[in-house]
Amino acid sequence: MKQCVVLLAFVAAACGGSGSDGSEPVAGEAETAAAAAAPKACNLLTRADAEKALGREVQQLPNDGGPAGLDICQYGYQGERMMDAGNASVTVQPVDIASLRKGVEEQGYAVEEVAGLGDSAFWSNDVGLYVGKGNRTAIYLVRVGGEGEAQSKERAIALAKATVARL
Numbered sequence: 001m002k003q004c005v006v007l008l009a010f011v012a013a014a015c016g017g018s019g020s021d022g023s024e025p026v027a028g029e030a031e032t033a034a035a036a037a038a039p040k041a042c043n044l045l046t047r048a049d050a051e052k053a054l055g056r057e058v059q060q061l062p063n064d065g066g067p068a069g070l071d072i073c074q075y076g077y078q079g080e081r082m083m084d085a086g087n088a089s090v091t092v093q094p095v096d097i098a099s100l101r102k103g104v105e106e107q108g109y110a111v112e113e114v115a116g117l118g119d120s121a122f123w124s125n126d127v128g129l130y131v132g133k134g135n136r137t138a139i140y141l142v143r144v145g146g147e148g149e150a151q152s153k154e155r156a157i158a159l160a161k162a163t164v165a166r167l
Helices: 002-015 029-037 047-054 097-106 149-166
Strands: 071-077 086-093 120-124 128-133 136-144
Touching (some): 047 086, 047 136, 047 149, 097 120, 097 128, 120 149
Antiparallel strands (some): 071 086, 086 136
């Protein structure tokens, strides 16, 4: 949950600009067409990808994006106890990774470079794996009950390697 709240704050900060006269900015037709043609989060993360990342069968979870209208795709499983639950999600943002990284760092979260993913990538134990490609960033979160941050990081990187080419 902490990751979702932090993610919403970064999205609001990165996307919340307005024109110099105080009006909302208007996207050009080319930008609008490019955004419509860009792969969505569920084009990146498939059920098979999530099952491989989590090591078991999963169900697709609601992907409505909540009040912020995020482009998110998530799969998970649950059992009788909290420790018997897992989740894999990808959120795609039409924001360059440098802007999102700045927001993560300004919130006081430590980041670590991750080589070999997209144009640039970084990991934070607090907010997950961010992978940038052009002016888009995919945010990967993978959690399995009972596992620590090192395992979550390994699972997120493996999932990103398998899917980021679709970004």
